[in-house]
Amino acid sequence: MPELLVISGKGGTGKTSLTAAFAHLAREAVLCDLDVDAPDLHILLAPEIETREDFISGHEAVIDPAACTGCGQCAERCRFGAVVAEGAGCRIDPLKCEGCKVCVHFCPAGAIAFPARRCGEWYRSRTRFGPLVHARLLPGAENSGRLVALLREKARELARSAGYRLILADGAPGIGCPVISSLSGVDAAVVVTEPTPSGIHDLERVIGLCRHFRVPAGVIVNKADLAPENTASLKSWGAANGIACLGELGYDDRFTAAMIRRQAVTECGDDGPAAELRRIWDRIQEWITRQARAA
Numbered sequence: 001m002p003e004l005l006v007i008s009g010k011g012g013t014g015k016t017s018l019t020a021a022f023a024h025l026a027r028e029a030v031l032c033d034l035d036v037d038a039p040d041l042h043i044l045l046a047p048e049i050e051t052r053e054d055f056i057s058g059h060e061a062v063i064d065p066a067a068c069t070g071c072g073q074c075a076e077r078c079r080f081g082a083v084v085a086e087g088a089g090c091r092i093d094p095l096k097c098e099g100c101k102v103c104v105h106f107c108p109a110g111a112i113a114f115p116a117r118r119c120g121e122w123y124r125s126r127t128r129f130g131p132l133v134h135a136r137l138l139p140g141a142e143n144s145g146r147l148v149a150l151l152r153e154k155a156r157e158l159a160r161s162a163g164y165r166l167i168l169a170d171g172a173p174g175i176g177c178p179v180i181s182s183l184s185g186v187d188a189a190v191v192v193t194e195p196t197p198s199g200i201h202d203l204e205r206v207i208g209l210c211r212h213f214r215v216p217a218g219v220i221v222n223k224a225d226l227a228p229e230n231t232a233s234l235k236s237w238g239a240a241n242g243i244a245c246l247g248e249l250g251y252d253d254r255f256t257a258a259m260i261r262r263q264a265v266t267e268c269g270d271d272g273p274a275a276e277l278r279r280i281w282d283r284i285q286e287w288i289t290r291q292a293r294a295a
């Protein structure tokens with residue numbers, strides 16, 4: 001049961017549109033949206049939520065106004081400016097509280113509780129392409145890496161119990177914490193890039209991260225026809241660095257039209273980008289099989 005991750009060096013490369021198309025073509029996959037800071041795969045897949053659970057991570061300080069004497073020690077000791085004077089006492093700004101527990105320790109009145117922090121929700125849903133595991137972080141909530149690890153664990157459980165042959169995940173753009181958490185231990189990463197100068201730079205960074213985690217990476221160049229010289233540079237850089245080129249796609253309004261209809265572009269016809277994506281998907285499957293044999 002291989003885990004395939006779709007990522008990009010930066011946002012806006014078309015990563016989620018391509019993931020939705022691959023989800024449509026794969027059929028027998030557990031789908032997973034690991035871009036937990038800005039999830040958007042659900043917009044195209046229109047999931048029906050089957051189970052919903054809280055994502056609890058870390059703790060936060062909460063002052064009991066009835067017990068607070070207003071001595072101000074918590075405000076003096078909080079390095080994050082999270083304590084706000086209010087009337088004769090204080091309250092904690094939950095968006096600023098880092099959960100360090102210093103105020104709890106030093107409050108002479110024992111007026112500060114330290115409950116577990118609810119950072120968001122995660123869901124198991126049904127979509128027309130198969131089950132989807134996804135999440136929503138609350139505004140200002142952190143620990144996205146931990147949430148990614150949780151979603152991956154739940155996707156693997158679901159795939160094992162229901163006998164799915166593939167986990168297909170939409171990762172976050174860039175090289176931050178959620179991407180690192182998404183990459184470690186996956187079987188292969190498809191990197192979607194575009195032929196701009198920053199696209200090349202971002203590709204180099206994300207490929208460096210794949211190498212660090214020893215994850216085989218293949219590249220798809222999207223909107224390749226907008227800058228053929230840059231596309232050629234991307235491909236020669238990939239060839240020189242042993243990166244598989246899985247395909248290229250030209251700029252096509254049909255991606256936008258499909259998005260407006262909340263569909264994968266492969267649902268909207270069999271020619272143009274849909275035909276090319278079918279060829280790329282076949283190539284990806286052969287590539288994953290080769291990687292599995294070589295491992």
Ligand code: SF4
Nearest residue numbers: 068069071072074107
């Ligand atoms: S340290 Fe305790 S008693 Fe003093 S202001 Fe803070 S919460 Fe209130």
Ligand code: SF4
Nearest residue numbers: 078097098100101103
């Ligand atoms: S737990 Fe730490 S960060 Fe939060 S209010 Fe107390 S001292 Fe400040």
